[in-house]
Amino acid sequence: MTQSGIYTFSEALEYLYSFVNWEVERHVRYSPEVMTLDRPRRVMEAFGNPHEQYPILHITGTKGKGSVGAMVASALQASGLKVGLYSSPHLQDFRERFRINNALIPEDEFTLLVNDMRSVLDTIPDITWFEVTTALAFLYFAREGVDAAVIEVGLGGRLDATNIVTPVASVITSISYDHMHLLGNSLAEIAGEKGGIIKPGVPVISAPQPQEALDVLVRIAAEQHAPLTLVGRDWLFEPGALSPYCQPFRAGRAGEPMREYATGLPGEHQAINATVALAALDTMQQAGVGATQAGTQAGLAGVDWPGRLEVVERKPLLVLDAAHNGESAQRLAAALTGVFDQRPIAFVFGASADKDVSGMFDHLLPIADYLIVSQAVHPRALDPHEIRNIALAHGYRRPIEIIPDTRVALERASELVGEDGMICTTGSLFIIGEVRSVYGLPAGHVPRASRVPCAPASPEV
Template identity: 45%
Template sequence: MAMTYQQALAYLYSLTNYEVKAASAYAPQFFDLRRAQRLLDALGNPERRYLSVHIAGTKGKGSTSAMLASILRQAGYRTGLYTSPHLHSFRERIQVDGEMIGEQELADVAERIRPIAAEDPELTTFEVATALAFEYFARCQIQVAVVEVGLGGRLDATNVLQPAVSVITTIGHDHMHILGHTLAQIAGEKAGIIKPETPVVSAPQQRPAMEVIRRTARRQAAPLHAVSQLWTWRATCHSLECQEFTASRHAGRDLWSLHGLCLPLLGTHQLRNAGVVLETVAVLRTAGLKIEDEAVRHGMASVRWPARFEILGSRPYFVVDGAHNLDSAHVLARTLRTYFPGQRPWLVLGILSDKDIPAILHQLLPISAGAFLASSRHPRAADPLELQQLAAAYDVPTRVCDSILHATEQAVAAAGENGLVVATGSFTTAGAAREAWLRLHGRPLPPLDPHVG
């Protein structure tokens, strides 16, 4: 009897899962590339049957991946997209041409992998999921895979790839207990995806991070494309639906200007991500891919990437954002000031216990009208009573709720029709708040996973 989707999820979650229980160090005893490579070797190396783009970074790697995949689809390439984490269903992580892997398709590939993976009991959930994605992409006969790193880079299971181009988005402070406490240490792990003689595109970085990337690229004889030295961009106007901008490549051999680009992902940080995408497209063109300007234009305009300053509705305005560290909380606060000047949002807030909670609260509470605190469904979710104790230092009202749904209901009531609600603190909070808002408005829910005990 064929494996079911629920059985496939139960199998994946039965493995060591560092998304649920964090590893104590970024070291081979926890993250061993050889495990992932042995599994892929046994599967016949599906990851070698298509061109790939490998994307690491602290901030923006998901948005960057989504933009690039959208452009490649518009250019006519059958495109795979592998990202993490998911908001509602594990299937979101594995997409081909914008469509999630089907439930039975995932189960079928899991059934193929399970007996092979059983030979190595140390394999983790992410390592098997990565092999599953690569095998599925091969079965779908994709032409290009856009692959987001799960954690770090150097020891991440995705680092088995030999990509056409490596991409490093903005590096900041996150997962510091694993990756290191300085930007240079964190950058060293991210730069671990740089391959010998393989082009690497880097977002604008702070100096310590950029120095590490330059040094690593030089050691690997990898051509470095530093976006800050190659591109300029300028927003021309913005609304709650999209932002328009121009971008120009003003250095190097290939000059390139694009005017009137429309991007539905909001915030100035997304323009930086767009600059990284444009330089990646330039590199892929050099590698022989035919990507016309119109594909870039339509790909940017049609990209969808939920829970990144996503405005679900109005009366009150309801924003969902996966900000979960100091840097992303700072960007969220800045973007709120840009798009909702003078408004103080009511927060629906749930944060994971291993994050820098005081730093996140310091960015968000001073600009808020109040916060409804709840525990998300993640096993590492912080106790909302502890959040409330830390929030006492700020002159804003807080209330502990027994679920994200109840927190959402109360925040919407407090905001009134003319107010603003922002649900944030983690991607699990963002996902639960999206579901809560849809339920409150009688809207269809996205595909949800069955409960796995």
Template identity: 40%
Template sequence: MARQSEYQRLIHEMYNLRRFGIKLELTTMQRMLDALGRPHTRYETIHIAGTNGKGSIATTLATILHAAGYRTGLYTSPHLVTFNERIQINNRPVSNAAVVRACKAVRGLSGDGREPTFFEYTTAMAFYLFAELGVDIAVIETGMGGRFDATNIITPCLSVISNISVEHRMYLGNTLGEIAGEKAGIIKPGVPVVTGARQKPVLDVIKKVAKKQAAPLYRLGGEFRVRRHGDGTFSYHGISHRWDRLRTVLAGGFQMDNAALALAGCELLMASGKPLSEATVRKGLASTRWPARLEIVSDSPTILIDGAHNLQAAKNLAAFLSEQMAGRKITLVAGILDDKPYRAMLRALVPLCDRVILTRAQIGRAIAPEILEREARNLGATRTHVVDRVDKALAFALAHTPKKSGAVCVAGSLYVAGEARHAIKKQGEMQPAI
């Protein structure tokens, strides 16, 4: 009990670090890691940036590497329910005791006159634990951007840039080209880079940076591609391999593109001497799980949870609802953070829904649900409701949605998705569809 109390106290202290905001520099991270003995240099790393899909790609690569026998670390953000989800070993969150050890190791190490941000602190913790727990290779997802992201202290064996759209303008820039420049900051000298970006201004920037760094560049739709089949499988036409009739359990057609980026990464790892077989790649791909991304957690009634935390993700969710849930009476439970284009996100989703329930996650950056409700009504929604807490909003949705002909869709924020998953699991109602 004492250990749990210490864990909760330290987690609370870390969350309070949010007040220091985002600092676009790497000096603090460098000094912290130097003080820890440079743990990030004791294992190989793969670095992943992008707007959408980077978590899916990171998890897929980590799962494949684990299936191949590597002791694999995975660092992603944000978490859905517990902080430990951010730092995983062999696809399992680290223990509370490990979090406590890492907290104590990192505490007070900034050494340059300012406190580290929450993300700097947790990144240092992850790098420390990966070394302490003896991983062979760690898959690292950026938090935001790339060039000055806290994770960009590593020199990886592979870089991946999933895709790029306009986001975080205050920090990354107002144009696709400016944002691409920040994301491309993860490209290191001579390190191969894989990208799913297709827009010309984005590719122009990535090509320029890759050329400057003498980093071999491999593009989805260029050096490798996918072909979708009607039975839900796809074929991968790769850099030097062709793998037919592959299957990913992650829902949504865009996940095949994400899988292709992971597979191209696997090819490059194979070329560098990593013993990854086709059988291992297939096994890892088919067993990858990534919660709260088009995740059906119950089929009686149907409950779909999707983070859909930005405009492109909302559009992807809308496409899934149109294709897979046509004719269903959909109840949308939505909460959105204040740095997101909530009007455009609601415009993508509200017209597809029979009822709309607006809520908010328990985080200071959540938009007031009353503001979201006004926008939903402006979009023509006649059955709208405000329910301030996610668990209560979900209960209300289930009580007002037909079990057989309806479906509940929770979306708009990974924080909302996490609170919904926690509420369902707590009630013992989560029944993953096979």
């Protein structure tokens, strides 16, 4: 790479990773002095504030924000709109973070954008990697003329680089414990950070929340005069029969007849996420960003979001799930025992050093016949021996093996469970990405050949 220009995608990535990256390095401080919104605002101003050129849905939360964002984007796309989706982290390919109508940003377009932005970025001291990627997404969507964009928060909300937007609506998915060393040790503190995306007068949609978190969100919304729509109160839902490949459900505004829907993401918790998406789409429609009823039903059913109870193999059954805290592990365990009947169960488990492995094991170990501890090739990956020690401290006395290499770990798990058993890989998005690459799965997509059509029992169009 020369000083005069960046000519290849790999050079563009190399330049990008020259900025401090809090996804790789543990944050030292999470404060306005370190995580300031001034830097991303300066970049956007230099390019004419591209994030103000299209309507935005802004999403935060601890769990489900990726699924909700993918559902909303899918519904808008199926309704005929050109939709940008910015999400993080990626599973296999960095370009997964930047999508238009679910297509990953082309390498040459990414390289061109980095070149165009470089002269500005080099003048802003201390700008971070995520601030740069966020600015790149905003500029990319503007240049491509999207009709709307779905923007996912990277961390927290209040101080996140994405929080320079004024969206048509803000969404807060389920709040639970994660990143406590940054966001706080209570649900109230975490909710305060997440609720920092609520803007004056901008409608906010919330998933059902623990009371401690909900009280904070209600207070912030009132202070900002932001109308609050709460799923479970203002929008109601009823999950349908469990299925390994999709989740049927009924949903609608409180006091109105419910409609039949299905989402291509299985698990009862996805009925909650899908209802949040429906409430968000309804609010966007009131702001002039309309999804049709047919597009909404088709978009929810056809949503493409890997690593969420994703079935990769059938003999033995191999399920990938991105659960990475205690509450998401609880939902995963419920789905595995309620949806699938393959036995025995082997977990191929890896985690990042800042995750609550003990909380995850509270729910996973009781259903595990075998535990294989692996390790993603990532600087934040927790040492497998520490993970084994946590399992032993939980009183787990079934077989445990440490096999850092993901491919070898999968082969061993297959030997242990046999054709009639189940392997579940979980604990880390990085592990999920590695497994998908081992199986040659396309980055950012669930192969159509492996998907089962998902439709509500009584579709309404």
